[in-house]
Amino acid sequence: MQMTKVDEGGGVRRMLTLEEVLKIVRVHRSTLFRMEKLGQFPQSVYISENRRMWFEDEVIAWQKALPKNSRRATRKK
Numbered sequence: 417m418q419m420t421k422v423d424e425g426g427g428v429r430r431m432l433t434l435e436e437v438l439k440i441v442r443v444h445r446s447t448l449f450r451m452e453k454l455g456q457f458p459q460s461v462y463i464s465e466n467r468r469m470w471f472e473d474e475v476i477a478w479q480k481a482l483p484k485n486s487r488r489a490t491r492k493k
């Protein structure tokens with residue numbers, strides 16, 4: 417299900433479902449929600465009591481802001 421919303425400038429902003437976001441970001445849903453809670457991922461908006469969605473432009477901006485050669489730091493045991 418794709419939804420759109422008109423922004424304040426009169427343009428339309430596409431909204432993504434959880435499934436669509438997970439296809440873009442490729443993390444587990446619990447990881448996505450944790451990142452969102454920590455402010456490391458754009459906040460979702462509830463369009464009804466049990467339906468949350470993300471703005472596509474915010475997800476793309478987040479993705480573009482990631483370092484190109486990012487590697488996970490390994491911890492010493």
